[in-house]
Amino acid sequence: MRNSNPDLRVIRTKESIRLALVELINEKGFDALTVKDITTSARINRGTFYAHYQDKFDLMAKCEEEIMLDLSRLTKQNYPSVIAALEIDSQTLTPFIFTVSLFEYLHLQSGFMKAVLGPRGDLSFQTRLKKFMWETLHGNNPNAFVKEENLLVPGQYLAAYMGTAIIGVIQQWLESGGKESPQEMARILTTISVNGPFFAAGLKK
Amino acid sequence: MRNSNPDLRVIRTKESIRLALVELINEKGFDALTVKDITTSARINRGTFYAHYQDKFDLMAKCEEEIMLDLSRLTKQNYPSVIAALEIDSQTLTPFIFTVSLFEYLHLQSGFMKAVLGPRGDLSFQTRLKKFMWETLHGNNPNAFVKEENLLVPGQYLAAYMGTAIIGVIQQWLESGGKESPQEMARILTTISVNGPFFAAGLKK
DNA sequence: TGTAATAAACAACAGGTTGTTCATTATCAT
DNA sequence: ATGATAATGAACAACCTGTTGTTTATTACA
Known part of the structure; x- marks a missing residue:
């Protein structure tokens, strides 16, 4: 089951992704920001992003x-x-x-x-x-x-x-x-x- | 002078670019459309676009x-x-x-x-x-x-x-x-x- | 009419982003 | 402690971008 096994790593990763998203929207706008920007700002691998979200x-x-x-x-x-x-x-x-x-x-x-x-x-x-x-x-x-x-x-x-x-x-x-x-x-x-x-x-x- | 010499080609090109822009905004949105989309739809070369507009x-x-x-x-x-x-x-x-x-x-x-x-x-x-x-x-x-x-x-x-x-x-x-x-x-x-x-x-x- | 200048249109190129895959490493849950 | 799972780094083909140098067509003028 998904909810019965909340992996801390996943939570941390998603948290930092969302923080990076907000930061980058304010900085350069949603249109202009790239997935690379997000992963760099969130300090995660780009592949990790794609493991959780399509784009x-x-x-x-x-x-x-x-x-x-x-x-x-x-x-x-x-x-x-x-x-x-x-x-x-x-x-x-x-x-x-x-x-x-x-x-x-x-x-x-x-x-x-x-x-x-x-x-x-x-x-x-x-x-x-x-x-x-x-x-x-x-x-x-x-x-x-x-x-x-x-x-x-x-x-x-x-x-x-x-x-x-x-x-x-x-x-x-x-x-x-x-x-x-x-x-x-x-x-x-x-x-x-x-x-x-x-x-x-x-x-x- | 620019206004005293209105090249018909320029007018035609710009016209088709703008028509393509409107069409593509309605189709896929301004964020998603690319310069290539515009030039393909307008049936002009991509280089021609950059001769008139930066991006x-x-x-x-x-x-x-x-x-x-x-x-x-x-x-x-x-x-x-x-x-x-x-x-x-x-x-x-x-x-x-x-x-x-x-x-x-x-x-x-x-x-x-x-x-x-x-x-x-x-x-x-x-x-x-x-x-x-x-x-x-x-x-x-x-x-x-x-x-x-x-x-x-x-x-x-x-x-x-x-x-x-x-x-x-x-x-x-x-x-x-x-x-x-x-x-x-x-x-x-x-x-x-x-x-x-x-x-x-x-x-x- | 013929020639030179001008400007549009073009093809090719380098640089960057995307989305994906895979082997390896680190971390988690029990 | 151990099996499971997430994250990593690296590599890739595909795509879009913006620039380059070149060709073509129009315009101006002699």
Whole structure:
């Protein structure tokens, strides 16, 4: 069995590969880095890399897979700790709470997330994350935030709007050092989304 | 002189190179395509390519440069033709009109835009476009839409939010075939931005 | 019209990366 | 301690890259 026999060497090797990946993405970008770069930085033989991954894309895919799995677990949690001291109505409560825990998780994974979501990151992951955001807040799940009725605009464009907007804010947060707390980021996002960007910009409506 | 002597061969060669580029981006993505792919598809010698461009990045940069130049020209235009029949107040008029002509231009360049903004496109261009959007609507120019005062949220996050959101809508529009008219897309974007995504989703506030 | 200059197009080459294999060595689990 | 397994170093064919020197076609001018 695979799980019953966790070889320490394998764990160490994979660990150093992933550290090297993050380092190199920040340094020269995912596109530009080579497998040789990774193995040199990770101080392992190039053949060893190919023993674990098909190529750099396979490595990236497997890293991203773990992130997506964590994120989907996030949506199924309850967060009683953050419910207190909220000054927003119940309709915005669910997305607010989700956003708090989302940013908490992003902070935890900030090394990898900053790399893949940064200007030298992986576009396909951003596309995937965008889709995930939409499905979480507006998809076909019973807790869906947006129902496909009474929409003022076509649902696909509203989806694209919100999905990309939140990722843009996340990118900005990661790039600028992640100084604001998850609660503060959730407040910012909720404020803009509830009142609209124009209003949040100080314009009267 | 260069402009006084436009060699027809050069024009033909560059034309086929760019067509091949768009085709290959859609086919296998910008990251994966090679100079050889381009020249094979364009039916020219690989050496000919290097006579015009340093590498595929240089080619991309020059294509994108033209787009950005066109876009910056757009911001300096007046659009009397679309001013009629508007049912929005003056504060949203300027961005609305800009958005209309923006989508008109995107439709014109849909082949290239769909490729670079698509899931296999060029991330650096998207970053650049995002920044352009922000500066156009909210930057330091005298016609700036958003002033750095009375903001309900930090300006950097509002910038990231709106900049990425509009690009997300553009991507969705291009991917889904660009069926809506530029006026309709401007209406959609203005509706969401003025009232907020939550309201546009049919939720009461 | 004929000749020289110009510039595109080309084939061939050296350098580097990729993905694979194999014998050897080091490390792990029990 | 020992059998099993992972990592290593080296070698390889295949591929892509960017440059070289050369040929061809167009343009300018006498």
